Amino acid sequence: xxxxxxxxxxxxxxxxxxxxxxxxxxxxxxxxxxxxxxxxxxxxxxxxxxxxxxxxxxxxxxxxxxxxxxxxxxxxxxxxxxxxxxxxxxxxxxxxxxxxxxxxxxxxxxxxxxxxxxxxxxxxxxxxxxxxxxxxxxxxxxxxxxxxxxxxxxxxxxxxxxxxxxxxxxxxxxxxxxxxxxxxxxxxxxxxxxxxxxxxxxxxxxxxxxxxxxxxxxxxxxxxxxxxxxxxxxxxxxxx
Amino acid sequence: xxxxxxxxxxxxxxxxxxxxxxxxxxxxxxxxxxxxxxxxxxxxxxxxxxxxxxxxxxxxxxxxxxxxxxxxxxxxxxxxxxxxxxxxxxxxxxxxxxxxxxxxxxxxxxxxxxxxxxxxxxxxxxxxxxxxxxxxxxxxxxxxxxxxxxxxxxxxxxxxxxxxxxxxxxxxxxxxxxxxxxxxxxxxxxxxxxxxxxxxxxxxxxxxxxxxxxxxxxxxx
Numbered sequence: 001x002x003x004x005x006x007x008x009x010x011x012x013x014x015x016x017x018x019x020x021x022x023x024x025x026x027x028x029x030x031x032x033x034x035x036x037x038x039x040x041x042x043x044x045x046x047x048x049x050x051x052x053x054x055x056x057x058x059x060x061x062x063x064x065x066x067x068x069x070x071x072x073x074x075x076x077x078x079x080x081x082x083x084x085x086x087x088x089x090x091x092x093x094x095x096x097x098x099x100x101x102x103x104x105x106x107x108x109x110x111x112x113x114x115x116x117x118x119x120x121x122x123x124x125x126x127x128x129x130x131x132x133x134x135x136x137x138x139x140x141x142x143x144x145x146x147x148x149x150x151x152x153x154x155x156x157x158x159x160x161x162x163x164x165x166x167x168x169x170x171x172x173x174x175x176x177x178x179x180x181x182x183x184x185x186x187x188x189x190x191x192x193x194x195x196x197x198x199x200x201x202x203x204x205x206x207x208x209x210x211x212x213x214x215x216x217x218x219x220x221x222x223x224x225x226x227x228x229x230x231x232x233x234x235x236x237x238x239x240x
Numbered sequence: 241x242x243x244x245x246x247x248x249x250x251x252x253x254x255x256x257x258x259x260x261x262x263x264x265x266x267x268x269x270x271x272x273x274x275x276x277x278x279x280x281x282x283x284x285x286x287x288x289x290x291x292x293x294x295x296x297x298x299x300x301x302x303x304x305x306x307x308x309x310x311x312x313x314x315x316x317x318x319x320x321x322x323x324x325x326x327x328x329x330x331x332x333x334x335x336x337x338x339x340x341x342x343x344x345x346x347x348x349x350x351x352x353x354x355x356x357x358x359x360x361x362x363x364x365x366x367x368x369x370x371x372x373x374x375x376x377x378x379x380x381x382x383x384x385x386x387x388x389x390x391x392x393x394x395x396x397x398x399x400x401x402x403x404x405x406x407x408x409x410x411x412x413x414x415x416x417x418x419x420x421x422x423x424x425x426x427x428x429x430x431x432x433x434x435x436x437x438x439x440x441x442x443x444x445x446x447x448x449x450x451x452x453x454x455x456x457x458x459x460x461x
Contacts, residue, residue, distance in 0.1 A: 003342025095321025
């Protein structure tokens with residue numbers, strides 16, 4: 001058997017993380033439980049009108065859309081941070097981080113493998129949250145769904161890049177659950193502002209056309225590129 | 241040849257290694273010393289996992305560089321912990337590293353036979369006893385037949401049968417062009433097959449020499 005290439009090794013490590021999670025269930029389950037609890041709580045903060053639609057007294061439909069978009073992304077943000085804090089937990093239990101650091105694979109491969117595993121977790125959380133949101137906040141999921149999925153994936157890229165990088169920093173401290181949000185939130189602000197703004201537009205009836213014309217769409221893509229590349233490069237120095 | 245020059249490692253106010261100068265040649269070198277003498281620290285530095293405060297390590301003629309994938313491919317290291325994923329089976333752990341190193345398909349089975357752990361292939365690594373974990377850790381370090389082998393307390397928690405399996409695995413690994421360092425605070429087992437020995441005391445080399453005929457003695461073995 002020849003030595004696999006960069007992509008194959010990276011995917012091997014991602015598959016390892018997913019296999020471990022399927023057995024341990026100590027990352028995804030808390031993320032989903034957090035998501036469910038917060039969404040349920042938020043559902044009671046907006047009063048319903050007679051026709052079972054969410055409304056705020058005196059507020060326009062756009063304002064309600066802003067609030068719902070904020071709810072959605074705050075839930076994702078903190079559910080993600082709950083899970084990302086555990087990114088290197090499995091490596092630390094028995095010192096497997098040393099074994100991993102000695103593997104002949106570029107450090108960016110280790111970063112990508114962890115990021116892909118985190119991306120899988122956050123996508124599963126979103127796949128759970130989205131229908132829950134539609135149901136509890138009686139949203140029209142039809143026309144805006146495809147562009148909304150695009151926005152979600154674009155936010156995920158930046159979120160996972162920053163979350164994985166700072167998880168590696170936080171893993172070297174004894175209070176990683178506290179350190180991770182402190183480190184990651186400032187870097188994530190532009191990504192999540194873009195996510196909230198674009199999601200709000202879509203909830204208020206926007207389409208794919210209005211999405212790509214929005215200024216935040218370009219900002220989001222730019223931040224994804226910058227954060228993704230920076231995180232992959234800086235990861236090596238964090239490990240060192 | 242592994243060489244260290246004026247290697248110094250400091251943890252806070254504690255000097256773990258104090259200006260270590262060593263030349264370690266081909267064959268197996270026993271690294272002896274009491275707990276806290278700096279054996280594990282020295283192995284971590286030699287593996288590139290710990291950056292010294294000062295001094296340098298050269299492997300062959302080149303300075304040690306953990307970023308060099310060729311160096312990592314040549315190195316086998318088993319530290320204090322098993323270095324395994326507790327939720328994966330022993331076989332899955334070794335298969336993972338076997339794939340990452342591009343080992344032959346039968347590498348996992350071969351090395352498990354060698355450390356007499358084949359019957360535990362399907363056991364989860366986290367459920368193994370401390371002694372079996374050590375054997376699995378050594379198996380992982382030997383899996384890709386490295387040129388440089390660094391083992392930290394490979395005999396810890398092992399009964400006589402387990403220790404004999406580890407010794408046999410190390411003996412079958414050794415060969416031309418291979419350099420191994422086995423750190424232990426109980427020197428008896430390693431002295432039986434080591435070519436040379438180094439004794440560390442509080443971060444300094446107090447004795448270093450060869451067990452080979454004609455080699456520099458200075459060791460009590």
